[in-house]
Amino acid sequence: MTTTTHDMSPAGGLPSRRHVRVGDFVFQGVAFLAAALATVTLGLLTYKVVAQAWPAIEHFGISFLWTNAWNPNTNVYGAASFIFGTVVTSFIALLLATPLSIAIALFLTEIAPNRLATPIATIVELLAAIPSVVLGLWGILVLGPFMEHHLEPWLQSAFGFLPIFSGEPSPVGVLPASLILTIMIVPIISALCRELFIRIPRDLTDGSQALGSTRWEAIRRVALPYAAPGIAAAMLLGLGRAFGEAIAVNQVIGSQVAINRSLFAPGDTLGSRIAGQYQGATSGLEVNSLLYLGAILMVISLVTNVVAQLVVSRFEKARRLN
């Protein structure tokens, strides 16, 4: 298909057909090799991470997932507290980021005049550009003390009856880690939502308003249901980012092997434990166990991303059919 298109070419000054074939063959070959290299890298990556973890996978088996331990003295390791920390911090971040991001996207698409929407969208995008290590630094030295002296005491006095707000306020812990993750995923989710909202067919919301709805009712009952699968995909992509963040979380979560009910208490996540411990690891089994954590994180990220892709492609297909 690629070469036959040139058959009608005039003769004068053009490369011979054979020449054309060779050039295209080589160029396509090189481009194919690059694409193959990227794919092989991905395959090798999955293999290598699992292979490095294999001694620990063989030693501890699947019960590693629900064992809550990290003890270099007895050489017993388990992932339970890190999986718990990863899930709790990421879901709190998602819970806070989703309404915030939808509101920002609605502001940018429905309320703000163009003149204002463009710079504000840029500012929100720049939030995503802050390197995680800088956000973590800010998290330890600015957000942490603020949490300890202001936000956490206030939460305790207002909602102290909830076990998640019990215990001593502290500058490091699950709550600051969740807030840092929220800051990281808001720009991602809001940018995706903005693109979704721009593409909502105007006649749908206009129709709803023509029937007497207020603008908000048109958005809540027509626009948001229309965009719901896309919002779900955006949330999943944000969640995937939160699951995988290691550095900033490591800086603010306080790195402790524990499952606490209180969000003020320190904890640890899969990524954060790997980042914090691998140089201090003393035995081979401890290193392998850290890599086992890595393998778990890799699988979680893979699943989250693939599900997000599936939701997106379904949504696109449905939209095209409409």
Added chain:
Amino acid sequence: MSTAELDPRYDIRVPSSGLKRRRRTQKVMVVIAILSALLACAILFIVLGSVLLKGISQLNLNFFTRSKALFGQEGGIADALVGSALIVGMCVLFAVPTAVLVAIYISEYARPAARRFFQTALDVLNGMPAIIVGIFIYGLIVVGRGYSAVAAAIALAILMLPMVARATQEVLALVPRSLREASLALGVPRWRTVYSIVLPTAIGGILTGVVLAVARVAGETAPILFTSSVVTTNGVSFDVTKALQTLPLTIFLNSESPSTSDQAAAWAAAVVLIGFVLVMNILAKTFAGRRRRKLEGG
């Protein structure tokens, strides 16, 4: 007009009463949306403000010309700047040509099935946490050969590849079909069409993508931690087969130190890193804006 079935997802019933309450809800929602946008902007300015406030007073010529301090001396980031520049430079060399070729293959050559396959692989690679890429290169290169700037560059290149490939694909899709068809109709082979017609048209967009990707990977810490963290050389070094100091790692290690002078060094290094990242982002924005105006004007 066909008989329109109402999509069950949508609720178009209009309440017959409570107009006042409904209008109030409308107003409240507008206020919430405005406040949310303000909050996001405020957080950016608070973070930038604290970094500047705490870091800028540490910046002086010595800070840029001296290397990491041994005990008790006043240190600087000369070695980290050189290390970061070398690592990111090598990363661009590895990642950008590959990424552009991958994008050309997917957009210009691949059949639908192959396109879907490679696209999925790229998307999955894009979603891979940076720390996992770090572990991978640690096992692949560092175990046995030791820490090195090259290993760090390869790790960062794996992160950069899907970013640049995605950006390239997006601009390739914008190049008008008529340009390609005109070239092919003149008998120009497909590869020459890509090389002399499509790529020059898309180059601005590709550059924008590269600049943004550089800004992203320059701040990545997790892959560096596994590839270039145990630094044995003192002072500025250009030996990329050994581990080199980098800006992100300097910030990371100093940020967790209890000593206030270490923390001050972390803030100062953060000013430099965030300054670089912001400049790159603004540069990319200007690039993109100018290109858009040119397209619209032309």
